[in-house]
Amino acid sequence: MxxxxxxxxxxxxxxxxxxxxxxxxxxxxxxxxxxxxxxLRVWRIGAALGTLFIWIPAAGAVIGMYFGDWLWPWALLxxxxxxxxxxxxxxxxxxxxxxxxxxxxxxxxxxxQRGVFVMTRTLVPMSRVQHVDxxxxxxxxxxxxxxxxxxxxxxxxxxxxxxxxxxxxxxDRIAALAGVADDV
Amino acid sequence: xxDPQRLHPAAIIILAIRVSRQLALPLMAPxxxxxxxxxxxxxxxxxxxxxxxxxxLLVVLSAGWGFLYWQRYTYQIxxxxxxxxxxxxxxxxxxxxxxRIQAIDLVEGVLHRVFGLVSVRVQTAGGIGPGFSLLxxxxxxxxxxxxxxxxxxxQVRSVAAAEVTAANEIDLDPDAEPAVQAAPAxxxxxxxxxxxxxxxxxxxxxxxxxxxxxxxxxxxxxxxLLNNMMPNIDLFELGTMLFGGVSWWSIALFVLxxxxxxxxxxxxxxxxxxxxxxxxxxxxxxxxxxxxxxxxVPLNRIQAIRVIDGVLRQPFGYAMVKVESAGYGEDAAESxxxxxxxxxxxxxxxxxxxVPEFAWDPERxxxxxxxxxxxxxxxxxxxxxLISAIVIAIFYPIGLWALATLPFFAIFGYLxxxxxxxxxxxxxxxxxxxxxxxxxxxxxxxxxxSSDVTQNILQRRASLGNIQATxxxxxxGATFTVMHxxxxxxxxxxxxxxxxxxxxxxxxxxxxxxxxxxxxxxxDIDAEPERASGSExxxxxxxxx
Numbered sequence: 001m002x003x004x005x006x007x008x009x010x011x012x013x014x015x016x017x018x019x020x021x022x023x024x025x026x027x028x029x030x031x032x033x034x035x036x037x038x039x040l041r042v043w044r045i046g047a048a049l050g051t052l053f054i055w056i057p058a059a060g061a062v063i064g065m066y067f068g069d070w071l072w073p074w075a076l077l078x079x080x081x082x083x084x085x086x087x088x089x090x091x092x093x094x095x096x097x098x099x100x101x102x103x104x105x106x107x108x109x110x111x112x113q114r115g116v117f118v119m120t121r122t123l124v125p126m127s128r129v130q131h132v133d134x135x136x137x138x139x140x141x142x143x144x145x146x147x148x149x150x151x152x153x154x155x156x157x158x159x160x161x162x163x164x165x166x167x168x169x170x171x172d173r174i175a176a177l178a179g180v181a182d183d184v
Numbered sequence: 185x186x187d188p189q190r191l192h193p194a195a196i197i198i199l200a201i202r203v204s205r206q207l208a209l210p211l212m213a214p215x216x217x218x219x220x221x222x223x224x225x226x227x228x229x230x231x232x233x234x235x236x237x238x239x240x241l242l243v244v245l246s247a248g249w250g251f252l253y254w255q256r257y258t259y260q261i262x263x264x265x266x267x268x269x270x271x272x273x274x275x276x277x278x279x280x281x282x283x284r285i286q287a288i289d290l291v292e293g294v295l296h297r298v299f300g301l302v303s304v305r306v307q308t309a310g311g312i313g314p315g316f317s318l319l320x321x322x323x324x325x326x327x328x329x330x331x332x333x334x335x336x337x338x339q340v341r342s343v344a345a346a347e348v349t350a351a352n353e354i355d356l357d358p359d360a361e362p363a364v365q366a367a368p369a370x371x372x373x374x375x376x377x378x379x380x381x382x383x384x385x386x387x388x389x390x391x392x393x394x395x396x397x398x399x400x401x402x403x404x405x406x407x408x409l410l411n412n413m414m415p416n417i418d419l420f421e422l423g424t425m426l427f428g429g430v431s432w433w434s435i436a437l438f439v440l441x442x443x444x445x446x447x448x449x450x451x452x453x454x455x456x457x458x459x460x461x462x463x464x465x466x467x468x469x470x471x472x473x474x475x476x477x478x479x480x481v482p483l484n485r486i487q488a489i490r491v492i493d494g495v496l497r498q499p500f501g502y503a504m505v506k507v508e509s510a511g512y513g514e515d516a517a518e519s520x521x522x523x524x525x526x527x528x529x530x531x532x533x534x535x536x537x538x539v540p541e542f543a544w545d546p547e548r549x550x551x552x553x554x555x556x557x558x559x560x561x562x563x564x565x566x567x568x569x570l571i572s573a574i575v576i577a578i579f580y581p582i583g584l585w586a587l588a589t590l591p592f593f594a595i596f597g598y599l600x601x602x603x604x605x606x607x608x609x610x611x612x613x614x615x616x617x618x619x620x621x622x623x624x625x626x627x628x629x630x631x632x633x634s635s636d637v638t639q640n641i642l643q644r645r646a647s648l649g650n651i652q653a654t655x656x657x658x659x660x661g662a663t664f665t666v667m668h669x670x671x672x673x674x675x676x677x678x679x680x681x682x683x684x685x686x687x688x689x690x691x692x693x694x695x696x697x698x699x700x701x702x703x704x705x706x707x708d709i710d711a712e713p714e715r716a717s718g719s720e721x722x723x724x725x726x727x728x729x
Contacts, residue, residue: 154633179281
């Protein structure tokens with residue numbers, strides 16, 4: 001058995017079709033709901049604020065260099081790095097992330113999908129939900145958004161950017177369904 | 185009680201005192217520093233002014249924060265839900281379904297007693313997972329809340345918090361975990377032991393204990409500390425004096441042996457006389473050489489079982505059985521070992537005697553597809569490279585030998601592949617994976633708190649994915665992961681963990697994928713009689729045959 005495994009190690013097609021097992025339930029469809037479009041803007045602002053943590057040291061280094069040994073290729077390199085990060089964090093990743101983000105609240109479970117580099121699907125059975133929160137910080141509040149947090153005994157899950165009305169609706173719906181579903 | 189209720193106004197004082205404790209240090213720091221630096225000379229007019237200013241600021245900030253927090257904090261019951269609103273800057277609204285609330289604890293701290301208040305701690309879902317507190321309401325309000333929640337007086341426990349815990353009780357974070365829960369009283373007469381660890385087995389268990397992995401870095405850092413502490417004594421010279429010569433190899437050997445001895449005696453201390461008994465609803469575990477420890481694990485709190493084939497034990501055919509148990513208490517972490525070492529072939533029988541619900545040893549574990557082998561091997565080899573790089577960086581020329589271990593990492597990667605897999609049966613999921621030791625997790629579907637299927641961009645090219653199941657464990661959760669399964673299968677396993685019943689459309693599949701195992705995956709144990717008879721599956725277009 002070992003040999004047959006090893007002969008196949010380097011055989012790997014990029015067009016590999018997933019296989020299915022008929023004794024198992026069929027794969028779930030992608031969750032249907034998307035986040036509020038304004039969430040994208042909030043993420044970008046948040047990410048832009050986050051890049052200050054690299055911009056400030058970089059700017060400091062360049063200013064220091066200006067008064068010390070001025071080597072413009074180095075200065076350029078030092079500024080290029082935060083620039084690249086900013087482009088990625090603010091302009092490239094958030095739209096991809098937003099497009100990937102899906103959620104669906106059905107009668108029996110909550111289905112979430114997210115992640116650009118690592119795509120993650122999460123399924124939370126309704127009967128496991130202990131409580132649901134809506135949360136908003138100053139930035140989300142300014143844009144009239146709210147995040148829904150679902151807590152189980154195994155940890156928390158978040159739907160990050162919904163409009164206040166939708167978030168309240170999702171929260172109430174989950175709370176109501178969670179109260180009914182009971183297979184403990 | 186449909187109107188929003190606030191906490192008792194006196195709670196402002198409790199909140200303010202609580203926050204002032206945290207603010208005191210940073211605000212008083214300048215004054216304290218100048219006192220330390222200049223001694224009593226520091227006490228000047230300006231110093232007193234500074235002190236006074238800090239005090240005023242402290243009082244104003246604390247009182248202001250306490251008031252705003254109190255003003256924002258409301259609770260109410262609407263439509264069978266307890267709703268909490270809180271937060272000054274970050275607003276939060278929390279809904280707890282009435283059905284999820286199992287009990288409430290009335291906690292009385294020292295400050296509470298002064299104002300005649302209680303703190304209400306709400307326990308959800310069997311006392312597992314995060315509870316939360318109402319920080320201070322009057323007893324009559326607490327009683328009104330109890331009636332509103334339709335809890336019987338028996339579901340209300342009064343907890344007189346000791347003064348020390350009371351101080352921590354009024355926590356800024358209402359989600360803080362209750363610290364201790366009383367263990368159920370043990371039965372008068374102990375039931376007969378199910379299994380006991382005999383002395384020879386104890387010695388073998390100690391000799392093959394996995395805790396050598398924990399002891400190793402401790403001993404290694406101890407040796408290097410010793411070397412640094414005595415700069416005058418060169419360990420090499422000392423070794424040469426004592427043994428006539430010393431090399432890196434002998435130091436490494438010494439560290440290894442010392443770590444082994446440490447873990448050996450650690451295991452002896454912890455597991456001597458390991459005895460497991462079962463009463464009606466509890467497992468009783470007794471162990472310990474010097475300090476006898478008794479732990480009680482309620483059977484209905486057990487979320488998953490893990491059978492661990494330790495690296496050193498697997499060759500001898502022995503395994504350890506661990507339990508993931510929800511709930512807190514002093515024993516939460518300690519009671520996780522159900523039995524330290526037993527022959528692999530006895531595991532099933534042992535589980536039947538102790539936790540019958542979990543007594544399932546699948547005859548066949550489905551492995552990841554062959555195209556995953558490469559990934560398992562690459563992953564371990566990269567880890568090996570990383571470790572080698574660190575070793576080389578520290579011990580430059582001689583450290584290059586670390587590269588010689590790379591083939592072993594590759595072989596280990598293959599072992600990780602060979603041991604990974606899954607099986608399903610009767611509402612039970614088995615996930616097997618190797619991190620260092622091989623773990624086989626036995627997880628009832630109804631205990632799964634959430635499940636994930638993940639796929640990174642590299643896995644995407646080969647259509648592979650990981651499957652994860654999370655159960656409640658201790659105060660948070662435990663997650664089991666099997667990597668690099670076929671994405672289609674991973675998606676199906678993911679689907680299986682859900683409660684919607686969707687069956688694969690067999691007509692559209694190629695012939696060779698006909699069912700091969702008579703496994704009834706539908707016989708899950710979601711006891712939902714009203715649903716099974718009446719309601720339709722939720723997703724449109726699903727058919728349940």
